[in-house]
Amino acid sequence: MNRIVLNETSYFGAGCRSVVAEEAKRRGFKKCFFVTDNDLIRFGVAEKVTSVLKDAGIPFEIYSDVKANPTIKNVQNGVDTFNRSGADFIVALGGGSAIDTAKGIGVVANNPEFYDIKSLEGVAETKHRAVPTFALPTTAGTAAEVTINYVITDEDAKKKMVCVDPNDIPTVAIVDPELMYSMPKGLTAATGMDALTHAVESYITPGAWEMSDMFELKAIELIAKHLKNAVDDGSNVEAREGMALAQYVAGMGFSNVGLGIVHSMAHPLGAFYDTPHGVANALLLPYVMEYNADSPAAGKYIDIAMAMGVNVAGMDEKEGVKAAIDAVKKLSLSVNIPQRLREIGVKKEDFPQLAAAAFNDVCTGGNPRQTSIEDIEKLYNTAY
16 A cells, blocks of 8 residues: 655745745634744845735744754744744744754644654654644755654754654645745755755655656656756756755655665764755765665666666666766766765764664665665765
8 A cells, every 4th residue: 555645735936935824814824933044034035934924914923943953952942932922823934954843843732742852753643733834945955845754853862863744744835946046055955965865765765656756756857957057056047946846846755655774874964963964865875876776676776867867778777777876976076065974074983873873763664775784884984
């Protein structure tokens, strides 16, 4: 049996943030709890959405206690603030950090028995839907606005907790590429490669099926076409819109079929070193693709190469594997992604701990090749 869980309503296109007030009023909501980060406030991006609320006469309270890798405390503080606010819906503006924080707040506010946050790790049996949430991404990568996943860091344990819960999916996704125009080159590159990682991993996971395959191949095609242009020229409307759509489409797939050990290995890097998630995924992807080529998924690599624009005519499986990995490496290099763990401050002496954490990560079960702590430690060394 296969399952697809998606948003109740989604909007796409430049300027579509204008529907925030319309959707709130249509649903009878009275006050907004607005979750975002301080940078988006400082650079005027948040005002592009709060102005819509102001013009419609919808009161709101801003919560900006959001970290790049959101923590248990960020979520708990948010729950406390939400409960005092009198708000009846949430608007989350930002990358995965802000939207994940909002998901945690929304879930716990309606399921207070999970206030410790740690009990949400894995597949939590929450009984109630989260507070209705409108998610507006400002990065083209995480697809947090369409997924049933969110990630919270347990700082004491140096651990990223992956939480999987259909109750957390935002009610409304509003994918407005105009909110992404101010993304700097490095963030555009990292989040775009994060989206590619989602598409590649979920295309080759054992849980993949016809519908998810359709999503992921289209996402790969769009990313190969638009990412470099979006990095080189942030005001390129076609590229921004292409990447905004690509990351959402990738999310439609991976949210429902899972990921693999690229994500398992990236999560501890964020917990140990606060490494940006997109950078970690982008760096690790080619190395894990090489590792997973020794699996039943190898036959799908030629499809990945073709989606990335490679002429695969006459290629056998082995050549298709090489072509796919080479295409990913080429795109990564073209947008200046670091290629070695030593470049981003990872310490070799931490590899045993990192490998153990990665092996126990919820994403490991979705990898197409069975793995071990020893294999993962070797992969860290290879990427070092």
